[in-house]
Amino acid sequence: MSTTSLENKSRWPVWLCWLAMVLDGFDLVVLGTVIPTLIKTHDLGFDAVGATFAATISLVGVGLGALFIAPLSDRFGRRNLLVACVTWFSIFTIAVVFAPNVAVFSIFRLLAGLGLGACLPAALAYMNDYAPAGSAGKSTTRTMTGYHAGAVATAFLALMVIPDWRIMFVVGGIAGFALVPFLWFKLPETLPAVVSLPALSPASGTHPAKGAEPAEPSVEPSVEERASFRDLGRKPYPLVAAGIAVASFMGLLLVYGLNTWLPQLMSSAGYTLSAGLSLLLVLNVGAVVGLVVAGILADKHGTKKIVLLWFFLSAVFLAALSVKIQNELLLNAAVFVTGVFVFSSQVLVYAWVSQLFPARLRGTALGFAAGVGRLGAILGPAVTGTLVAAGIAYPWGFYVFAGAAVLAVAALVLVPQAVTAAAGKRTAVGPS
Numbered sequence: 001m002s003t004t005s006l007e008n009k010s011r012w013p014v015w016l017c018w019l020a021m022v023l024d025g026f027d028l029v030v031l032g033t034v035i036p037t038l039i040k041t042h043d044l045g046f047d048a049v050g051a052t053f054a055a056t057i058s059l060v061g062v063g064l065g066a067l068f069i070a071p072l073s074d075r076f077g078r079r080n081l082l083v084a085c086v087t088w089f090s091i092f093t094i095a096v097v098f099a100p101n102v103a104v105f106s107i108f109r110l111l112a113g114l115g116l117g118a119c120l121p122a123a124l125a126y127m128n129d130y131a132p133a134g135s136a137g138k139s140t141t142r143t144m145t146g147y148h149a150g151a152v153a154t155a156f157l158a159l160m161v162i163p164d165w166r167i168m169f170v171v172g173g174i175a176g177f178a179l180v181p182f183l184w185f186k187l188p189e190t191l192p193a194v195v196s197l198p199a200l201s202p203a204s205g206t207h208p209a210k211g212a213e214p215a216e217p218s219v220e221p222s223v224e225e226r227a228s229f230r231d232l233g234r235k236p237y238p239l240v241a242a243g244i245a246v247a248s249f250m251g252l253l254l255v256y257g258l259n260t261w262l263p264q265l266m267s268s269a270g271y272t273l274s275a276g277l278s279l280l281l282v283l284n285v286g287a288v289v290g291l292v293v294a295g296i297l298a299d300k301h302g303t304k305k306i307v308l309l310w311f312f313l314s315a316v317f318l319a320a321l322s323v324k325i326q327n328e329l330l331l332n333a334a335v336f337v338t339g340v341f342v343f344s345s346q347v348l349v350y351a352w353v354s355q356l357f358p359a360r361l362r363g364t365a366l367g368f369a370a371g372v373g374r375l376g377a378i379l380g381p382a383v384t385g386t387l388v389a390a391g392i393a394y395p396w397g398f399y400v401f402a403g404a405a406v407l408a409v410a411a412l413v414l415v416p417q418a419v420t421a422a423a424g425k426r427t428a429v430g431p432s
Contacts, residue, residue, distance in 0.1 A: 025150020065117020286339025
């Protein structure tokens with residue numbers, strides 16, 4: 001097999017993990033696009049309380065999937081987990097179409113979330129298994145552009161098909177089923193041991209001899225090296241895990257709170273429903289741009305510096321959105337810039353996790369970060385939904401979001417710049 005063919009083959013994991021994130025992006029905003037219609041029409045018996053419950057229980061499923069299913073990728077490999085979880089998610093996304101009431105609708109969303117919750121950490125762990133040294137920032141943010149590309153596509157679809165909300169879930173389920181055979185046949189397996197890809201490793205400076213067959217990824221995990229959450233409680237990881245947990249909690253509170261309730265927040269502020277859906281699209285377009293820029297800057301200047309700056313600027317622009325903007329162009333620009341910083345802040349946390357933890361713990365650490373973060377994802381829509389029900393969502397929703405970004409900055413300041421291992425003894429490099 002030639003070097004060129006190996007490089008071409010290596011593109012499959014990049015694109016397939018990206019497409020898995022597109023499904024996550026769909027799930028991120030789909031409730032935000034249908035909730036205003038469900039509340040307005042009272043279809044299935046929905047009101048503000050029912051919508052808040054559905055949004056919350058959906059995220060409970062995603063959080064449980066991230067915490068308890070994603071770590072299995074460190075034991076059994078990323079590929080099988082991704083195939084199983086995307087299939088499961090697709091089944092129960094289609095099932096939502098047939099829900100007769102709010103309770104069943106919510107149960108199907110909970111079950112779909114169990115599958116989807118493991119996809120993000122497994123896909124990011126997979127990509128970082130193959131990432132060349134010094135490119136974790138770009139590898140993570142590039143993969144996560146799929147997350148927001150999916151959100152943009154979903155918001156755009158909503159503009160075309162709402163108020164027929166069922167079409168949203170039909171499209172999401174079919175897209176998942178279409179991805180499954182590609183994951184099964186084109187995604188090579190990997191486990192969290194050292195992955196050797198000589199032809200693609202710029203750090204080694206070597207290539208396979210001419211005519212020689214490149215070595216397959218080597219996988220030799222020992223029983224002693226199998227990862228578990230207990231490892232995160234051992235030195236030097238507790239401080240790292242605590243800071244990452246708080247930042248992930250706050251970061252996903254922002255991501256899900258905004259994407260679930262932004263159209264309704266803007267409606268409360270006096271904007272039209274179509275304007276709110278358009279702003280949701282603009283918000284996620286900004287997110288894609290922010291991811292590209294953030295990844296480049298993180299690899300160049302260090303992930304810690306950039307993630308702190310990004311969360312701080314998120315707080316500034318979220319607070320600014322509490323002021324009603326009459327000019328449509330200026331409003332769209334403000335929402336776009338907010339999207340640039342808010343969503344890539346959380347992705348930079350994932351990139352940093354991939355750098356701080358060794359390969360054998362990568363899936364577990366990312367699952368922990370995503371799982372604890374999902375608690376924030378649950379709280380964000382729940383708090384905002386409570387504010388909506390009380391009639392004070394605007395401007396207080398934006399104040400809550402700005403405060404969450406400030407707390408993320410405070411937590412990440414305490415996390416060491418890096419964690420290194422030498423001669424069997426791991427040591428933390430202090431904050432900088």
